[in-house]
Amino acid sequence: MTRAPETPLPSPKECRRLREAQSLSQADVAAALGVTRATVRSWENARTTPRGTNRDAYVRLLTGAQEVTPHQENPAPALVGAATGPVQASLDRAEPAPEPPSETPPASELAPEPDPELGPDPAPGPEPELGSELSPEAEPEPEPLAPSLTPDQAFDALYAFCAPALVRQTYLLTGRRELARESVECAFQLAWHRWPEVAMDRDPAGWVRATAHEFALSPWHRLRPRHRNPEPPPAAPADRALLDVLLQLPPVYRRTLLLYDGVGLDLPETAAETEASTPAAANRLLHAREAVATRLPELAEPKELHRRLAEVASAERLHAAKPTTVRWGGEQRARHWTRAAIAFTVVLIGATTLTLRTAPDHYEPPLAPGATVHGVPPRVAPGPLSAEQLALRAKLKGETVSGPERLVPEAG
Template sequence: MTGNVETTSSSASELGLPAPEERRRLREAANLTHEQVAEAVGVTATTVRSWETGRTDPRGRNREAYAAFLTALAAPATAPEQADTTSDGPAGTTSEAGTPRTAQTAAADAPAAPAEDSAGVPAEAPARGPAADFDALYDHAAPALARQTYLLTGRRTLALKAVERAFTRAWARWPEVATDPDPVGWVRAVAYDYALSPWHRFRRAHRRQDARPADPADRILLDAVLALPKRHRRTVMLYDGVGLDLPDTAAETEASTPTAGIRLVHAHADLADRIPELAEVPPEKQSALLRDLFTALRPAAPLAPRPAAAVRGAGERRVRLWSRGALGLTAVIATATGYTAVTAADHYEPPQAPGQSVSGVPPLSGPQQLTARSRQLHDKLRADPEAGPARIAPKSE
């Protein structure tokens, strides 16, 4: 891949990241494996190896997390008396397992300072529940995700519905989402799949086009993105809009890294043909320009997701309806099974054998008609005076 797909290491150094060799040296000096670094940053071990070899560089939120992690590795170790972790402690703290943590991780893992009551006795801080964690995730990711799904579909109602459907499913499977290394990516994948589903074209509401953006530049951008194939559209949104690097983009689109790179090159070429502003910049700056254009786009109607509490309530109501439906269906099946068991036969009755045709038997046609000779004999026997029982009686001589 060339400069239009990946950022060079020199530009990465200018933006705050050390050279790839220094990244590897810092990791080895801290006795960390690729898997430990990947778990701390929230990516895969393959991505960390790619960063250390210089094939790719982190982008977006991954870049910020990786830069903070390397800064923590490069910072000198704190003295034992200063190693106590607090909510506002240094960025280079160390976890119980001995792995350095970033400033964000240390602040998240550190217990909050307990408040004191009027008597000066520390009061225990209330523990956050699953609902509060879900609301925090929703407030953080829902607005940006609504904009991304709108750029993928060009339909405001469908974009908001995709976001709500994704978070509803996340709340139904919250233990799995809460322990996922990238909960935002989990929700984003579900929202993208629903928004790009081919079944939406059979809906009646899908036949009507949404109102177009008021700015002509926004209309050109939206039309250019919607003209791309769905796979290219999703790849561009993840790489340029979200800021994922190429391996993570390939993993989320279920494609190999070379395939994702080829899709990205073709998508950039198609967009440059339709967007004059994009065609005027060099290839290595197209990603940054696209991200700025995506951020500046203003839909015709505001994209305002519903509050998190409403989404949670809708998800819980849906779960209750499905549970009641499942119980009702189970009751119907049990009733039908009991009725069948009561009314079914309790012994075996062999079926009657089917009839068989017999050959050689003359058909039943009734009494035969007498011939002239037979009629004469019949009349003679009836006219004989010796007819009857006396005929066979012996005569005395």
């Protein structure tokens, strides 16, 4: 049986031009196709491509075969102020609309997803999300890695795009506010130090997110004196109970649950970010959901769990530092480590030079160990004097100091 050829799809730039030519926003296209705005943005950024029925409907919509009336979408409660800009890693996960079986992931017990590469498509609704996304009409979508931007501007745009949501994600992973902010700052400082590599990465936001999560979950933090003092828990009892359940999960289970049910990644992407196979990630996700449902039965549904995760994260009012401060801190840290490396190298060279100057320049054979000689009588120690020896000593003491009389000169 031959497979029907896929509908020809214009280039990502052409798709965006066709959408703007019809005065449609990304939210309008997402609502018409039943997908998320992040999915439409990934199509226009060439990160992913639509498949199956979504591809056909997307092409018909862009070519004018299907008309869509622009609408004013219901704004979701923002967890971050509008001044911080839109956030890429948002917790907008909900139950997606079912798709044909050929496009669903193999994990049957997980929440259904329309495409394993594009991620889940949550149903629209005023749910709280971890990082608000402003509509394109209110603020143009940022392009953090645009070629026309300088490295400083591109980094600042990426930081404003991702940092607010990452602080809330790392807070759910660690339960510590200062550690969450420190993890995000260290991740972006490392990104600025390796900016050419990050700028050329296919998913810069995912690179920074993975770095921040790994730093936040590092087991070495428990050795720090500040880590031994617990921080105040959330004020609401429900939020405190959910955070306690999350912190009791193993770190890998906690991270898998956050990425899939919180951030909204699909199963293959979650497995890749946690450096596990897809079956292993699915097994971790199922066990984490089961542990949460055992303690909190009202969160057995993934949609309700996502909503509660967003509420707990947004209730803390965590704020990230300014991008210029992060860049300056990263440069200062790089200078500090560079100077430390230079000082260590100078000390090492000096120690090596001193060793070469004081080391012997020729071979000196070692002394052979002593051997025991047999047959030699032992040395006799002096004992008491006999009568003859005592008389001789008295006679010698009675003589003149200069010697016997025959040697003493006489006056003429």
